[in-house]
Amino acid sequence: MDDMVLKKEKLSEWSNELSGYKLIAPSKEDDVVIFKETANLNMASLDYANSVKPPKEVFFPQTQELFRFEKTPEVKVSEGKKQTEKVLLFGVRPCDARSLLILDKLFYWDSEDPFYRQARDNTVIVGLACTSPHHNCYCTSVGGKPYSNEGLDVLMTDLGDRFFVEVITKKGEEVIRRPNELFLTATSEDKTLRDEIWEKAESEITKHVDVEGVHDKLGELFDSQYWEKKAQTCVGCGICSFLCPTCHCFDITDEDCGTCGRRIRTWDTCMIPEYTVHASGYNPRPGKKNRLKNRVFHKFRYFPDRFDVIACVGCGRCISKCPVGIDIVETLKEVKEQEEVKD
Amino acid sequence: MSNENLYLPHLATITEIREEATGERGIKTFKVKINDDEVRNNFVHKPGQCAMLSVFGVGESIISISSPPTWKNFLEFTIMRVGNVTSALHMMSVGDVIGIRGPYGNGFPMDEFKGKNCIFIGAGVGIAPLRSVYQYVLGPEHRKEFGDVLLIYGARTPADLAYKREFEEIDKRDDVDLQMCIDWKFGPQGMIDEDAAEGWPKIKMSCPAETEIPEGCNHWTCFVPQLVEVAAPSPENAVALTCGPPIAIKFVVQNLEKLGFSDSQVYTTLENRMKCGIGKCGRCNIGEIYVCKDGPVFSRAQIKSMFQEF
Numbered sequence: 001m002d003d004m005v006l007k008k009e010k011l012s013e014w015s016n017e018l019s020g021y022k023l024i025a026p027s028k029e030d031d032v033v034i035f036k037e038t039a040n041l042n043m044a045s046l047d048y049a050n051s052v053k054p055p056k057e058v059f060f061p062q063t064q065e066l067f068r069f070e071k072t073p074e075v076k077v078s079e080g081k082k083q084t085e086k087v088l089l090f091g092v093r094p095c096d097a098r099s100l101l102i103l104d105k106l107f108y109w110d111s112e113d114p115f116y117r118q119a120r121d122n123t124v125i126v127g128l129a130c131t132s133p134h135h136n137c138y139c140t141s142v143g144g145k146p147y148s149n150e151g152l153d154v155l156m157t158d159l160g161d162r163f164f165v166e167v168i169t170k171k172g173e174e175v176i177r178r179p180n181e182l183f184l185t186a187t188s189e190d191k192t193l194r195d196e197i198w199e200k201a202e203s204e205i206t207k208h209v210d211v212e213g214v215h216d217k218l219g220e221l222f223d224s225q226y227w228e229k230k231a232q233t234c235v236g237c238g239i240c241s242f243l244c245p246t247c248h249c250f251d252i253t254d255e256d257c258g259t260c261g262r263r264i265r266t267w268d269t270c271m272i273p274e275y276t277v278h279a280s281g282y283n284p285r286p287g288k289k290n291r292l293k294n295r296v297f298h299k300f301r302y303f304p305d306r307f308d309v310i311a312c313v314g315c316g317r318c319i320s321k322c323p324v325g326i327d328i329v330e331t332l333k334e335v336k337e338q339e340e341v342k343d
Numbered sequence: 344m345s346n347e348n349l350y351l352p353h354l355a356t357i358t359e360i361r362e363e364a365t366g367e368r369g370i371k372t373f374k375v376k377i378n379d380d381e382v383r384n385n386f387v388h389k390p391g392q393c394a395m396l397s398v399f400g401v402g403e404s405i406i407s408i409s410s411p412p413t414w415k416n417f418l419e420f421t422i423m424r425v426g427n428v429t430s431a432l433h434m435m436s437v438g439d440v441i442g443i444r445g446p447y448g449n450g451f452p453m454d455e456f457k458g459k460n461c462i463f464i465g466a467g468v469g470i471a472p473l474r475s476v477y478q479y480v481l482g483p484e485h486r487k488e489f490g491d492v493l494l495i496y497g498a499r500t501p502a503d504l505a506y507k508r509e510f511e512e513i514d515k516r517d518d519v520d521l522q523m524c525i526d527w528k529f530g531p532q533g534m535i536d537e538d539a540a541e542g543w544p545k546i547k548m549s550c551p552a553e554t555e556i557p558e559g560c561n562h563w564t565c566f567v568p569q570l571v572e573v574a575a576p577s578p579e580n581a582v583a584l585t586c587g588p589p590i591a592i593k594f595v596v597q598n599l600e601k602l603g604f605s606d607s608q609v610y611t612t613l614e615n616r617m618k619c620g621i622g623k624c625g626r627c628n629i630g631e632i633y634v635c636k637d638g639p640v641f642s643r644a645q646i647k648s649m650f651q652e653f
Contacts, residue, residue, distance in 0.1 A: 066350040069399045075440035077399075079348055110636060111621050114348050222650050249625035252350070252618045256400035263350070263403075268624070275626050276616050279404075279426025284615065284629075284653045294652075298628070305631040 001173065003186040004165040006156070010182045012042040017182075018088055018175060021124070024058060025090040026051055041090055046158060049134035050093050050315060054245035056103065058089055059119040060267075066115075066252070068262045087123040088175060095139045095313040097127050097151035099245035105307040106248050124171050127152035128163075130201050136316030138207040138329055144314055146201040157194045164194040209329045211300065211310065213336065218301045220340040222293075230331060231288040233324040238269030240318035240326070241295065246303075246311045249275070270294055296331060349621055352397045352442030353386075354378045355418075360437055363421060363505035364498070370468055370505055371433055372409070372421045377443060386443075388412050389450030390476040391612065391640045395620045396420065396428065397442030398435070404428035405617045405635070407472035408446060411479035418443075421471035421505060447620040451476050451584065451610060451640050460490035462576045464595050466497050466567040466587025470505055472612050472639070473586050481519065493576050497524040497567035497591075501540055514561070524563040524570045539564040546573055568594035571602075578603040584610045596643060606644035613638050613646070613653055629653050 006014065015023060025044035027036040033048040035055045070076040100120070107116040130137070130146035139146065149155040153172035156163040165183060167176050176183055221227075241247040251268040255261050268275060271291050277283040285291050303311035312328070319327045359374035377383035388394075388408050397403045404426065410419035424433045435441070453476075461480055465473045480489045494513065498504045504523065514521050524546075525539050538545050546565035547554045551572040563570055568591065576583070583604055585595045592611055599609055615627035615634045622636040630650040632638065 067348065071399055075354060075399060077351060077354065077442065079351060107623060109622065111349055113623055248623070250618065250623070252403060252624065254400050254402050261400050263397075265350070265618075265624075268618075268626070270625065278614070278616055279429065290652065294628075297630075297650075302628065302631040 001167045001176075001178065003191065004167075004176070004178070004183040005159070005186050005190050006163045006165050006183055008046075008161055008163065011044075012040055014182050015040040015042065021086045021088040021175070023088050023090065024055075035089070035091075044091055046091070046128070049130070049132065049137070050096070050317070052317075052321075053243060054096050054099065054315065054317065055089060055092050056096070056099060056245050056248075058087065058123060059100065059116050060103065060107075060248060060250075062267050064115055064250075064265045066263045066265055068260065070260045072259045083118060083122070085122065087119075088126060089123050090126045090128075092125050092127045092152065093130055093315070094127055094146060094148040094150070094152070094155075095137070095144050095315040096245045097125060098139075098144055098148060098313045099151075099315070100125070101151045102246045102303075102307075102309055102311055102313070103248055105309065109307065124153045124175050125151065126154040126156060126172075126175070129155060129157040129198065131158050131197055133201055133205050134316055134320070136207060136319040137205055137314060138209065138316060139314035140202065140205050141207070141209045141211060141329070142310050142312050142314045145198075146205065147198040157197055159190065159193050159197065162190075164190055207316070207329050209332045210336075211332060214300050214332055215304055217335055217338070218297055221335060221338050222297075223341045224338055226334070226338050227289040227293040228287075230326070230334070231292040234271070234288045234292055234326060235324060236271050236273075236288055236291070237323060238271040239321045239323070240328075241269040241271055242267055243317040243321055245313060245315055245317070246299070270298070292326075296328070296335070299328075300332070350444070350619070352395070352403075352444045353382045354440050355443045357435055357437055357439050357441065358417065360435075363507075364503045366503075368423050368425060369433065370421060370423045370503075372419055372505070373432065373435075374417050374419050375441065375443065376417045378440070383416065386418070386446065388418075388446035388475075390453060390479045391450040391472055392446040392448045392475075393620070393635075393639060394418070394420070394443050394445035395447065395617075396432065397444075398428055398431040399442060401431040402428050403442070403618070404432075405447070405620055407475070407612070407639070409471040409474045411475050411482060413479055413482045413484050421468065421474070423468045445620065447635055448639050449637060453479065456480075456582050457488045458490065458580070460492070460576070460579075460581040462493045462495070462581055462583040464495045464567060464571060464583060464585040464587075466585075466591035466595070467499075467503075468505070469585075469587030469591070470496050471586075473584060474506065476584060481513070481516070486518065490580065491520070492518065493520045493522070493574060495522045495524075495567060495570050495574060497526060497565075497570060499527045500525055501543070520561075520574070522561050522563070522570055522574050524565050524567060526564065526566045537564075546570065566594070567591050568598050571595055571598045575602060578605070578608060582608050582610065586612050606647060607642050609643035610640055611643070611646070612640050615653065 028045035107113040153169045155166045249268045250265045276285045299311040355377045361372040363370040409421040543564045551569040617627045618624040622633045627634040
């Protein structure tokens with residue numbers, strides 16, 4: 001499909017055409033941008049570097065009911081209604097779209113997680129290229145671009161009064177049909193302007209780290225004192241993992257109301273001791289140093305070893321939101337400078 | 344693409360409960376029958392695999408299946424009372440309904456063990472996962488596929504030994520060398536130079552291999568690793584499977600090394616906290632290994648190659 005443009009004033013009309021879809025878009029309230037259901041895409045906030053919470057929760061909600069149970073008069077289990085509603089997720093940044101390809105690896109390997117699969121299959125993702133990256137953004141260091149279309153069904157670029165529209169997948173074609181009064185063929189001027197915006201955005205990314213060699217270096221530093229030093233200020237709040245678009249760990253617990261209840265899964269974090277403690281009280285990762293190390297290793301060594309991709313997209317949320325200023329980019333730079341620990 | 348809810352357990356009924364050991368961390372064996380005929384017939388496990396057991400309203404716990412796949416129509420779980428779910432299970436009665444999903448994990452590589460002499464070394468509740476293997480090997484369906492069997496098992500006191508009646512039966516067989524030990528006298532009181540109980544002569548701790556063996560005696564006062572030294576199995580054409588507390592495994596493995604066992608001849612199981620059992624929830628990792636999927640069974644060679652964080 002040829003590249004197109006969509007006038008911003010036509011967002012509303014396009015929304016009306018999407019009547020079969022639940023629309024989720026970035027929404028700004030009190031200066032906080034989050035992804036929320038909206039009646040019309042013309043309500044979406046377009047003025048944001050990125051959302052505070054990543055859109056992963058559309059596919060992997062913070063709380064997910066797995067099933068319900070009854071205990072009396074006899075034990076019964078029952079599944080809730082399947083979510084079959086189609087969703088159009090608008091305004092996803094390229095880093096967060098790439099994170100879904102990483103989550104796919106985890107949720108689809110060996111056996112498919114049915115809840116995640118269903119949400120992925122039912123959702124069309126319309127991305128919005130970054131025009132002014134945040135100072136903590138570092139997507140270009142981990143294989144991304146502010147205008148990457150990986151993981152997106154449609155990529156849009158804000159050209160001021162209009163969007164430059166590129167349909168990437170068949171799913172994307174389902175929401176942007178042509179010929180159409182809304183989506184007009186892009187001109188070569190549109191394309192030139194898009195390229196300028198992309199180039200400018202990329203040049204505005206100031207945070208960089210060369211991750212080449214980090215994988216092997218980490219292998220040499222498993223027993224390094226560095227982790228103890230690094231973890232000294234960590235408060236173990238887990239915000240780095242809760243807000244990480246590629247973090248996927250979850251807990252499973254029962255909510256019991258006496259005669260019945262439900263089993264739920266909730267986001268969990270490897271930064272707290274309860275995450276790994278055995279019933280016996282033994283904990284294989286007893287200290288903050290063990291846990292912080294595990295998180296860094298997981299992203300840059302374990303996950304690549306298992307799934308051939310670094311589990312980080314450079315969104316910078318863990319840097320922006322860490323209450324004590326632990327910076328993953330600085331950590332990686334320091335890792336590269338550490339002396340190897342020999343037996 | 345599958346839309347099957349992997350987290351939805353099957354209902355199963357407890358048909359028998361046997362008390363194996365009492366005390367604060369008591370051990371019970373639960374015989375469980377999956378309610379649905381089709382599900383029950385399709386639930387085929389390998390020795391060493393695990394299942395996720397549910398007590399609805401309390402939660403789930405991953406438990407090794409302690410019956411062999413050759414015992415049809417039911418599963419057994421030998422469970423120590425340690426955490427929330429296992430405590431709730433210990434409160435349950437025959438006829439109560441629990442949830443079960445699985446089987447999970449890799450299990451022991453039984454095909455690789457074929458034609459080999461099998462040495463089983465269990466300490467404490469570590470005997471539970473091993474039971475699914477030695478009962479598989481000793482069963483009439485598969486006995487001929489394996490060589491000599493040496494079964495070493497130790498607990499703190501005679502009362503702490505699980506599967507008592509079963510071991511009496513095994514002891515009568517001439518195709519198994521059964522060696523058992525108790526060690527409670529070596530507990531807080533240190534090395535007491537006497538037998539822990541009548542009929543359980545002590546093994547010379549300073550040099551176990553020099554212990555004089557009374558005719559027909561196979562019950563001892565010692566720790567499991569010392570009993571390995573006394574039994575001194577040959578590594579030739581053999582595999583050794585060991586489960587138990589980390590400290591016991593550590594010294595068992597050392598002693599097997601002394602006897603000439605290579606790292607690829609020694610197998611053990613690892614455990615970690617688990618929630619999903621299917622390689623998604625994240626917490627059971629040791630490096631890039633997921634214990635729930637890649638384990639719980641690992642050779643000594645595999646374990647040595649891991650980051651030592653377990």
